[in-house]
Structures are given as structure tokens and as C-alpha cells.
Amino acid sequence: MPRPITATVHTDALRANMARLRAAAPDARVWAVVKANAYGHGIERVFDGLRGADGFALLDLEEAQRVRALGWRGPVLLLEGVFEQRDLELCSRLDLWHVVHCDEQIDMLAAHKTKLAHRVFLKMNSGMNRLGFQPERYRAAWARLNALPQVDEISLMTHYSDADGPLGIAAQMAVFAAATRDLPGERSLSNSAASLRHPTSAVAERRQAELQSASDWIRPGVALYGSAPDFPQASASHWGLAPAMTLASKIIATQDLLAGQSVGYGSAFTATAPMRIGIVACGYADGYPRLCPTGTPVLVQGLRTRTLGRVSMDMLSVDLEPLLQAGQQIALGSEVTLWGRASEGALLDIDEVASAAGTLGYELMCALAQRVPVLVAD
Incomplete structure (x- = not known):
């Protein structure tokens, strides 16, 4: 007989966790983040449990191809955008949305020959200091993208560094709101911790930006798989999450x-x-x-x-x-x-x-x- 160790992925838990995240942000659409092979669970194994999402967010083209091969025809977002010029060809072929976080990615788009304009998410560095344009350069980046025939709709996004801790999200949210105040486009801000610990953040941001009609996307990751994003301050059971x-x-x-x-x-x-x-x-x-x-x-x-x-x-x-x-x-x-x-x-x-x-x-x-x-x- 085989060695007696197994891992089990629980589809019912994935569905329940998705419902919990939707309840935390009832007016937002949900990206199911399946990067790193769905946090080690396997993209193919979690698909049925997470297909109630509005879109799948991931890192690379190989993962995107796997999601499309499963029959998903909805939005797929590349969270780090493209890494080289030819990646845009596959984005066009698979109808992938992608993040733009640096000037070089805008240059790639400007040189890209396509009949299908791309949906992009323009990322701001509001304090995480990893990816994204500084707030003072954000509008110029938006203007460059908006002038390109290769670009269709521009959504606006950032990523919180301290949503799981005492610093919270207020400072970054204020920076983002000020820099995007009169820019059109959907917003995507909240990760697992922000969605659960600060469930009104999306609404508050829209009010600050006077964009009450905008649709928001939340981006839960680890919470979908039953882990508390702020452990040990709170447990998975505290947030109503089930182990996947x-x-x-x-x-x-x-x-x-x-x-x-x-x-x-x-x-x-x-x-x-x-x-x-x-x-x-x-x-x-x-x-x-x-x-x-x-x-x-x-x-x-x-x-x-x-x-x-x-x-x-x-x-x-x-x-x-x-x-x-x-x-x-x-x-x-x-x-x-x-x-x-x-x-x-x-x-x-x-x-x-x-x-x-x-x-x-x-x-x-x-x-x-x-x-x-x-x-x-x-």
C-alpha cells in the first residue's frame, strides 16, 4: 500500500470562504487570487470551489493558460503585469487583463501591435514600496496609457502593506484617494486583511474620491483558503473561515x-x-x-x-x-x-x-x- 499521508482540498470550504468574503464587501466584485498554484492547493483542484468569483487573479502566463483551459471565459488578471514584449501577444490571444506598474510596461504597450485594446490596472505605490508609480507620477502614467490606442479601460489599484496590523489602511487610502480624486475607472484596493478587518474601505475610498458610482474589486487570497490574514490577532474561526x-x-x-x-x-x-x-x-x-x-x-x-x-x-x-x-x-x-x-x-x-x-x-x-x-x- 502507499505511504499513509494525504492532503485533501475541500471544495465546500472554498465555496464557504468565497461567500464570507462576498459578505464582507457586498458591493464589490471579487478576484479569486490563485497565484502560486492557488497557494499550493492546485489551480485545477480549487476551480470548482472558486468559480463563483468574478475573476481570477494570478502571476504568470502559464497559470493564466491553465485557467482558460478549464473553460473560464471571465476576467483573468496578471497581478505583476507582463515581463517582456511578447507576453502582450498572449494577453491579446487569451483576453487577459494586466497590471501596469512601471514606465517600461507602458513602453511595451505602445509598441504592441494588436486589434484588441487591452484592459489594464494601473498600480500606485501608496506606501508598500514594491510595485507601482509614486503618487506624484500616477496621473502622468494614466495620461500616457489613456492616449494609447492599445489600451481600452484603465482601472486604478494599490496594495495595502499594513491592513493586518495596527497601522491599518487609513494613510495609504488617503494617499490613493487624493491622487485619483477625479480620475475615472474602477478601483481595486483590498486584499484579504483589508476586506475582513476594514470592510467599509472600498465605500469610504469611493466617497473620498466622489466616485460613488464606481465598481470596486477586492482581491482576497489567503482567506479564501481558510487562513486568517491577521493571525494571531484573530483566528480563522473568528473570521468565519474554513480550512480548505x-x-x-x-x-x-x-x-x-x-x-x-x-x-x-x-x-x-x-x-x-x-x-x-x-x-x-x-x-x-x-x-x-x-x-x-x-x-x-x-x-x-x-x-x-x-x-x-x-x-x-x-x-x-x-x-x-x-x-x-x-x-x-x-x-x-x-x-x-x-x-x-x-x-x-x-x-x-x-x-x-x-x-x-x-x-x-x-x-x-x-x-x-x-x-x-x-x-x-x-
Whole structure:
């Protein structure tokens, strides 16, 4: 039989999370962000769960081709725009919308020969300082684009750097509103954190810009997959989000330790009293973080316990004492939920596991190894 580890993508959770994001911004249209192969879930696997979106936003042409191959005929947005001149040919052929964030991309458009004018999203650097035109140069960039026959409609966008923290979005929103005050075009501002933590931001921006009739697009990413964008300030359950991925395995051995005995490489955990431990078929070669220390939460048969010692390439150890004290019988093949949804319904947020490793749920999703079989469940 194959090694007993699987990941499951939950279509029902994707649909529920999409509904939750729509409820947070009921007057906005929704980009489902599926960059990085849908945050590690697989574009093809999440498509049915996210096809209720108004459009799909992603990074590169290969991902865009995959979305079109699935039969999607609605909007597809390249979040970083094109990288070279010939990319525009495929944008024309596949009817892709794309971000424009620098003068060089405008130059490419000006030199592009096409019968189909392009829909573009002009990006402002309102404080993130990654991509986009500075506010004082934004209008000039808009004017250049507006003069090109290769350009159809121009939408206006920016990206918040601190929507998940105490600084919030007010300063960037004010910069964006001032620089775009009388410019026409739809606005796209809010990521997952802004959509959930600042649900009136799109309306407030429109009022500041006196563009009440404009349609906004929100751009949720990680929240669609069931991770809280502001963990540990708030959990996924606080925001009404459901885990879209479960990583599960099984107990493949048990060991009884005496006080003073250790487990794993480096003897990183030593028992202080007699105890039973379980060995789980999951390690860092499966995408589970090697940096997870003793005490990282895990579910065994739906009950919460902890990891022990170092994570190995193919295995990790868990504490079975809480289950034995609860009267649970543990045997080879007992279910272990590394994150996500146990078979009887108990939940373990991916954010908790990521936090123990000093990282974010985003990284764990994207790091799922190719050797792990992935199932899709509704």
C-alpha cells in the first residue's frame, strides 16, 4: 500500500470562504487570487470551489493558460503585469487583463501591435514600496496609457502593506484617494486583511474620491483558503473561515519511553516520566516545517496533543499520553491531522502550526511537497 499521508482540498470550504468574503464587501466584485498554484492547493483542484468569483487573479502566463483551459471565459488578471514584449501577444490571444506598474510596461504597450485594446490596472505605490508609480507620477502614467490606442479601460489599484496590523489602511487610502480624486475607472484596493478587518474601505475610498458610482474589486487570497490574514490577532474561526486543505497521516509505530529516555535526532526531547509516543508518517520532505518544536499542536483521532522532538525527513513523533488519559485506544493506522479538518470534524488551524514554526500559513500551503497525494472532497 502507499505511504499513509494525504492532503485533501475541500471544495465546500472554498465555496464557504468565497461567500464570507462576498459578505464582507457586498458591493464589490471579487478576484479569486490563485497565484502560486492557488497557494499550493492546485489551480485545477480549487476551480470548482472558486468559480463563483468574478475573476481570477494570478502571476504568470502559464497559470493564466491553465485557467482558460478549464473553460473560464471571465476576467483573468496578471497581478505583476507582463515581463517582456511578447507576453502582450498572449494577453491579446487569451483576453487577459494586466497590471501596469512601471514606465517600461507602458513602453511595451505602445509598441504592441494588436486589434484588441487591452484592459489594464494601473498600480500606485501608496506606501508598500514594491510595485507601482509614486503618487506624484500616477496621473502622468494614466495620461500616457489613456492616449494609447492599445489600451481600452484603465482601472486604478494599490496594495495595502499594513491592513493586518495596527497601522491599518487609513494613510495609504488617503494617499490613493487624493491622487485619483477625479480620475475615472474602477478601483481595486483590498486584499484579504483589508476586506475582513476594514470592510467599509472600498465605500469610504469611493466617497473620498466622489466616485460613488464606481465598481470596486477586492482581491482576497489567503482567506479564501481558510487562513486568517491577521493571525494571531484573530483566528480563522473568528473570521468565519474554513480550512480548505487538510494534511493527514497515520500512526505507523508506537514506543514506550522511560523517564530519561529521548526521541529523535539530537535527543531534542527527553521524557520526564514514563510515556507512550506515536511515530507519524510525515516529515519535512512532505512540506511539514522542520522548525516545528516540541509542543506544536497536532490532532490524533480528533484529540489535540503535541509533537515531540525534531521533525525528521519522513517522520515525526507525537505525545499519546493525553489520548490514553481520555480513554482512547491508539493503534497502528490511527488518524493524525497535521492541519485542517479531522474526519470526525475537529479543526486544527494551519496558522497555529505555522506560528509554532515561526512562519505563516501561506508558506505551509505553498510548501506542500509533490510526493504527497492530493485528493479533492466536496
